[in-house]
Amino acid sequence: MNASATVLILGANSGIARALCHRLAARKYRLILAARRTEELETQAADLRIRHGIEVACEPFDALDFDGHAAFFERCVQKSAGGLEGVVLAYGSMLPQATTQTDLTAAKRVLDANFTSPVALLSLAANHMEPRRRGWIAAISSVAGDRGRQSNYTYGAAKAGLSCWLQGLRNRLFHHGVHVLTIKPGFVDTPMTHGLLNPKSPLVATPEKVARDIDRAIHRRHNILYTPWFWRGILTIITTIPEALFKRLKM
Amino acid sequence: MTFVRQNLGGWGNCPVLPCAVARPDSVANLGAALTQGGQRDYIARGLGRAYGDSALNRDSGVLSSTGLNHFLEFDPQTGILECEAGVSFAEIIQHLLPRGWFLPTTPGTKFVTVGGAIAADVHGKNHHVDGSFGQFVLSLKLLTADGSVRICSPTQDSEIFWATVGGMGLTGVILSAEIQLLRVESAYYDVTYRRTGSLDQTLEQFAATDSTYRYSVAWIDCVARGASLGRSVLMLGRDVAATDLSPRLRRSPLVLPEKRIKAVPFNFPSLALNSWSVRAFNGLYYAAHGDCQKLVDYDTFFYPLDGIRHWNRIYGQRGFVQYQALFPRETSREGLVELLERITRSGRASFLAVLKSSGAAGQGMLSYLFPGHTLALDFPNTGRSLLPFLQELDAIVLRHGGRLYLAKDACMSTETFKAMYPRLPEFLAVKQRIDPEGKFMSSQARRVLGLGGN
Numbered sequence: 001m002n003a004s005a006t007v008l009i010l011g012a013n014s015g016i017a018r019a020l021c022h023r024l025a026a027r028k029y030r031l032i033l034a035a036r037r038t039e040e041l042e043t044q045a046a047d048l049r050i051r052h053g054i055e056v057a058c059e060p061f062d063a064l065d066f067d068g069h070a071a072f073f074e075r076c077v078q079k080s081a082g083g084l085e086g087v088v089l090a091y092g093s094m095l096p097q098a099t100t101q102t103d104l105t106a107a108k109r110v111l112d113a114n115f116t117s118p119v120a121l122l123s124l125a126a127n128h129m130e131p132r133r134r135g136w137i138a139a140i141s142s143v144a145g146d147r148g149r150q151s152n153y154t155y156g157a158a159k160a161g162l163s164c165w166l167q168g169l170r171n172r173l174f175h176h177g178v179h180v181l182t183i184k185p186g187f188v189d190t191p192m193t194h195g196l197l198n199p200k201s202p203l204v205a206t207p208e209k210v211a212r213d214i215d216r217a218i219h220r221r222h223n224i225l226y227t228p229w230f231w232r233g234i235l236t237i238i239t240t241i242p243e244a245l246f247k248r249l250k251m
Numbered sequence: 252m253t254f255v256r257q258n259l260g261g262w263g264n265c266p267v268l269p270c271a272v273a274r275p276d277s278v279a280n281l282g283a284a285l286t287q288g289g290q291r292d293y294i295a296r297g298l299g300r301a302y303g304d305s306a307l308n309r310d311s312g313v314l315s316s317t318g319l320n321h322f323l324e325f326d327p328q329t330g331i332l333e334c335e336a337g338v339s340f341a342e343i344i345q346h347l348l349p350r351g352w353f354l355p356t357t358p359g360t361k362f363v364t365v366g367g368a369i370a371a372d373v374h375g376k377n378h379h380v381d382g383s384f385g386q387f388v389l390s391l392k393l394l395t396a397d398g399s400v401r402i403c404s405p406t407q408d409s410e411i412f413w414a415t416v417g418g419m420g421l422t423g424v425i426l427s428a429e430i431q432l433l434r435v436e437s438a439y440y441d442v443t444y445r446r447t448g449s450l451d452q453t454l455e456q457f458a459a460t461d462s463t464y465r466y467s468v469a470w471i472d473c474v475a476r477g478a479s480l481g482r483s484v485l486m487l488g489r490d491v492a493a494t495d496l497s498p499r500l501r502r503s504p505l506v507l508p509e510k511r512i513k514a515v516p517f518n519f520p521s522l523a524l525n526s527w528s529v530r531a532f533n534g535l536y537y538a539a540h541g542d543c544q545k546l547v548d549y550d551t552f553f554y555p556l557d558g559i560r561h562w563n564r565i566y567g568q569r570g571f572v573q574y575q576a577l578f579p580r581e582t583s584r585e586g587l588v589e590l591l592e593r594i595t596r597s598g599r600a601s602f603l604a605v606l607k608s609s610g611a612a613g614q615g616m617l618s619y620l621f622p623g624h625t626l627a628l629d630f631p632n633t634g635r636s637l638l639p640f641l642q643e644l645d646a647i648v649l650r651h652g653g654r655l656y657l658a659k660d661a662c663m664s665t666e667t668f669k670a671m672y673p674r675l676p677e678f679l680a681v682k683q684r685i686d687p688e689g690k691f692m693s694s695q696a697r698r699v700l701g702l703g704g705n
Contacts, residue, residue, distance in 0.1 A: 043321045
């Protein structure tokens, strides 16, 4: 890897992204942090600079401001040293399923934040990397996208769409030397899930553990990462239950 | 900001209390938790290494600071680090030791936060030379009860500063601090081990080495009785210059090879630590350490127990209490003899007991150490018989003009606390001024201040 290669982190202040930034910084990448809460980004940037001695830039970013995406991405390319080596997509948004069933604006927001917006941004990234014939894209999808369940299917459908789109993108970019990683984390103990998950449960992983897995999967060019690993087994079981039976379950 | 009900304990797992815990990941969220949290009162909590109930708040708010762990500024010329309160000593070592900077003083675990270290005004093996952690805090930012952020230092709002250093989180939430790190040339220490046959010999050794060794501590065999009461293994350490290392280590004097970390996987059954196993351990430890001198890395020297994660689980589910007593130099011999005799007589020998000579008192109003000798012990929680026993020890400590350490205490009474901390009225005056409604409170504070409901 080129020592001055730049990685763009979209949604840099999520719990997983924060932990992943430390992993990437330890590999001496230059980082561009993008998120809405820019004041916190500056704090995060200072932290990464001091700990790892790398260059870090910040860029304000609103995932749902579709008209601003092209200009935003152009600014990021300008800030990179000779193009982006990697793009991490770490944002997403979850609303209670019940809300999305009655409030279509809310449903649309979930679909936009988890599907339309990632498609828009990662298309820009793909078109940037394709002619350069190098680089990688790592996007956080979800195990919720592997099968629709009554408790979370709007979010699940958006993530299913994203996972499928990433498969196609991987297929397209493989022929141009660009790698695409789909990340499917299980339960992760982050500030966002505080109170929703029991951090002591063996099913719940720390963001540090998940970030270590992601970092490894990016650099070993894995295609689809379940993290922690046992979620692959859990989802294999869930996806093989016949629909006639599955529809009767309360999941 | 969400508050989640959780049963929380300190490192001793005694007591374990139901608390409402919030985990803010930004200063803005922390402020919101404080103003809109809806809890009766709040206490900040770092990595939970205080042994007792210092960072617990029964049925009320606990603000976990571990998400506020950013380094904010570092000057590699002067070694001044500004960081958020949730940054741990382990993180500082990990990132700054390779650049030649170490903590100016450190307790026996690196898994403490900067905020907690200031609140407890922690000390380490170099207290007799360098003082406690508060001496190295240049300034701090404090979120106070009215929602404002105050910057205080020894020269700016110094009363609030010295009420906060050692103030156990009762003046507000420490957001960040500027600390002076220590320049080091290597990650190694030159350590001399000396075995002593009695308490008198141990105290003599401390007196003889206080001015010649920057670091010193004694492991004390608290099973030994009679003439060998207080026999010890002294560990005396000095910083090591890079040029004094072997050629192999000199290649990267500030970086240690990776070590395997062991862990205690679950709570041991309560029978695992009994008077026989403790006696055997103490006897073997004494026998295994002859007089010698060797080169030891910082992790082995400062943090022997950090190599075993969750070591507190050896005490089982009921946990244990730590007991750290400090005696002034004039009375320390008599005080220690009486205390050790009372302990050996009770058969409650401590698995690990550590003796240390202390230097000049810190300036914090509730700072713990003053010149003398301090003894740290642990006792498994044996239920109802433990408290009367500890109260007997309290009386011995008090009679000799000594005091107990708030970061370890779980049982001290209001009367004992007031008698041991003469600067308490001064502290309470500051608290009254900046926190008149008592918004910052812990279970320990309610107990030692006699407010009830701890």
